[in-house]
Amino acid sequence: MVPADLSAIHPQAEGSMRLVEGVMSRNYAPKDGTDPDKITFVQVDADKCEACGACEEFCATGAIQSINDDGIHQVVDPAACMNCGQCLVNCPYGAIYEGVSFVDELFAKLKDPDTVVVSMPAPSVRYGLGECFGASTGTYVGGKMHAALRKLGFDYIWDTEYAADLTIMEEGTELIQRVKEQGQKDARPLPQFTSCCPGWIKFTETFYPDLMPNLSSCKSPIGMLGPLAKTYGAEETDTKPKKIYTVSIMPCIAKKYEGIRPELNDSGFSDIDATINTRELAYMIKAAGIDFNSLPDQDPDPVLGESTGAATIFGNSGGVMEAALRLAYEVLSGEKLNNPDIKVVRTHEGINTADVNVPNFGVVKVAVASGLKNAAKLCDEVRAGKSPYHFIEIMTCPGGCVNGGGQPLDPEIQASLFRSTVAQINKRFRARKIKA
Amino acid sequence: MIMKRRSFLKACGVMAGYAVLTVNVASEAFAAAMSFVALRQKSVYAADANPKIYTYRKSQDNPMIVKIYNHKDGFLHDGPCGHKSHELLHTHYIDRSAKLAALKAKGYKLSI
Ligand code: SF4
Ligand code: SF4
Numbered sequence: 001m002v003p004a005d006l007s008a009i010h011p012q013a014e015g016s017m018r019l020v021e022g023v024m025s026r027n028y029a030p031k032d033g034t035d036p037d038k039i040t041f042v043q044v045d046a047d048k049c050e051a052c053g054a055c056e057e058f059c060a061t062g063a064i065q066s067i068n069d070d071g072i073h074q075v076v077d078p079a080a081c082m083n084c085g086q087c088l089v090n091c092p093y094g095a096i097y098e099g100v101s102f103v104d105e106l107f108a109k110l111k112d113p114d115t116v117v118v119s120m121p122a123p124s125v126r127y128g129l130g131e132c133f134g135a136s137t138g139t140y141v142g143g144k145m146h147a148a149l150r151k152l153g154f155d156y157i158w159d160t161e162y163a164a165d166l167t168i169m170e171e172g173t174e175l176i177q178r179v180k181e182q183g184q185k186d187a188r189p190l191p192q193f194t195s196c197c198p199g200w201i202k203f204t205e206t207f208y209p210d211l212m213p214n215l216s217s218c219k220s221p222i223g224m225l226g227p228l229a230k231t232y233g234a235e236e237t238d239t240k241p242k243k244i245y246t247v248s249i250m251p252c253i254a255k256k257y258e259g260i261r262p263e264l265n266d267s268g269f270s271d272i273d274a275t276i277n278t279r280e281l282a283y284m285i286k287a288a289g290i291d292f293n294s295l296p297d298q299d300p301d302p303v304l305g306e307s308t309g310a311a312t313i314f315g316n317s318g319g320v321m322e323a324a325l326r327l328a329y330e331v332l333s334g335e336k337l338n339n340p341d342i343k344v345v346r347t348h349e350g351i352n353t354a355d356v357n358v359p360n361f362g363v364v365k366v367a368v369a370s371g372l373k374n375a376a377k378l379c380d381e382v383r384a385g386k387s388p389y390h391f392i393e394i395m396t397c398p399g400g401c402v403n404g405g406g407q408p409l410d411p412e413i414q415a416s417l418f419r420s421t422v423a424q425i426n427k428r429f430r431a432r433k434i435k436a
Numbered sequence: 437m438i439m440k441r442r443s444f445l446k447a448c449g450v451m452a453g454y455a456v457l458t459v460n461v462a463s464e465a466f467a468a469a470m471s472f473v474a475l476r477q478k479s480v481y482a483a484d485a486n487p488k489i490y491t492y493r494k495s496q497d498n499p500m501i502v503k504i505y506n507h508k509d510g511f512l513h514d515g516p517c518g519h520k521s522h523e524l525l526h527t528h529y530i531d532r533s534a535k536l537a538a539l540k541a542k543g544y545k546l547s548i
Pocket of ligand 2: 042059062075080081082086
């Protein structure tokens with residue numbers, strides 16, 4: 001496939017703002033070594049804020065709050081913000097912007113013939129991207145997404161879904177080890193928490209650091225794919241690791257924070273060089289003049305590209321749990337799991353708990369929470385020593401990554417909220433008039 | 437400037453109903469967002485169950501996973517949670533509560 005011509009695309013000034021699929025975004029790519037805790041990934045434009053307070057309702061930590069008598073909201077300090085972007089996607093006035101964007105840096109790398117640019121798209125991107133090109137909500141566009149990445153000039157189309165399968169192998173094995181070592185000296189504690197979601201990880205580190213031993217030591221899928229690309233991937237493709245520029249493509253804003261964590265350097269380099277989200281990928285495809293809808297369906301490149309259904313369900317709340325159980329069941333029972341659907345753990349909102357019967361082993365007790373307010377309830381239980389579970393999955397965004405802060409916006413939120421606000425005001429106004 | 441920043445709600449003169457309205461707006465937004473999310477979730481499970489999209493449904497069946505863990509010559513030949521895995525695929529966490537404590541000491545009220 002002939003790559004698109006990017007020669008007409010020029011970088012904007014650092015710090016300048018632009019509209020990316022309905023969200024204002026600041027052109028700022030933090031350099032290696034920048035402290036991620038000092039960066040504002042999400043902030044309110046005070047001139048656009050209408051003081052409705054919706055953002056505050058959606059924020060679990062209270063990081064976003066009214067700062068003056070007019071009710072204008074701000075993220076008061078990045079230390080209290082988990083960078084989830086739930087405030088951003090739910091602001092009915094489009095007043096919240098993104099503070100970090102690697103789009104211009106990435107365009108420059110794609111144009112540079114000396115850089116080997118590697119794509120690493122997360123599961124949920126392929127269920128959101130199509131919406132930016134007119135497809136109905138949730139349409140699967142995985143094949144076109146791979147083709148679009150090739151067309152943009154990415155050298156290797158590797159896929160975070162492959163690393164999701166790897167995560168299951170590592171995290172599932174860790175869980176089985178933890179269960180077996182209970183009662184021994186130095187046993188790692190149960191329940192084991194999932195570690196895929198960067199908002200949740202920062203939340204634990206900030207609000208529940210005493211529970212860090214319960215977090216799986218496994219990196220998230222993207223945290224695994226970055227270093228593998230620069231070691232195994234480099235080996236398999238005969239590429240010099242230092243020429244490789246890895247691009248994490250996520251439905252998420254908090255992944256931008258994860259991508260610049262200084263400890264993620266196990267390849268001998270920065271494991272993840274850039275992080276963009278679904279909206280930014282759509283922006284880049286449009287900027288490059290690619291006709292997305294007429295692209296053929298294409299596969300990712302082998303070795304670090306192939307994936308399974310267990311990997312794609314990582315995007316839904318309960319998905320990591322279900323994928324892990326598809327492994328744990330077979331390992332613990334020694335039997336084949338004939339029907340891989342474990343529907344009891346599928347979670348739309350709130351907290352979901354289940355007892356899963358595993359033959360030749362016993363009951364595995366699991367819990368799935370979506371949204372950090374729900375996560376806090378489970379954390380308090382663990383802290384009090386009253387948690388009966390073996391394994392707990394937490395997603396920061398209600399419903400999971402498919403509803404991440406970096407996904408295309410729900411067109412209805414802004415439109416219908418505005419309409420309903422006006423309707424409610426009118427109703428009150430009428431009611432008062434009638435009484436008077 | 438102040439007029440410009442005044443909220444739409446205030447400009448409409450609904451001072452009294454403001455607090456109630458705020459809650460309604462948020463819960464309505466939540467309901468709207470969740471029905472939207474349901475559509476995306478449904479599509480994810482449909483792809484998982486569609487053999488034309490995913491040949492395999494369990495991570496352990498992925499041929500490229502089998503390859504990387506191959507005992508003889510796989511890149512991670514010592515298996516999941518083996519030595520090489522710990523080097524490349526596992527991590528540690530950092531206590532960030534001091535920053536929070538500092539923020540609270542400055543007088544900020546948070547929800548947790
Ligand atoms: S949701 Fe948007 S408009 Fe409403 S208070 Fe928050 S930032 Fe301001
Ligand atoms: S990004 Fe998330 S944690 Fe930060 S202010 Fe918004 S809702 Fe709160």
